[in-house]
Amino acid sequence: MNNELEERPQRNKWNLILGIVFICYGSFRLYQKLTAIETDNFGTAIAAGFILFGIYDLYKYYKGV
Numbered sequence: 001m002n003n004e005l006e007e008r009p010q011r012n013k014w015n016l017i018l019g020i021v022f023i024c025y026g027s028f029r030l031y032q033k034l035t036a037i038e039t040d041n042f043g044t045a046i047a048a049g050f051i052l053f054g055i056y057d058l059y060k061y062y063k064g065v
Contacts (some may be wrong), residue, residue, distance in 0.1 A: 019057030026050030
């Protein structure tokens with residue numbers, strides 16, 4: 001029984017928190033950029049980067065990396 005608990009990977013709660021925050025912030029910024037009259041490609045790319053980094057953080061959390 002103790003071996004089963006020891007084999008479970010440690011999950012970093014910061015990966016979960018930051019993943020959710022990055023996805024929310026990136027989605028908000030992407031929505032603002034896509035609904036604006038004048039858009040810049042750099043801002044859209046940065047917003048998409050925040051979303052991708054948030055997805056990567058959530059992946060790290062669930063895989064226990």
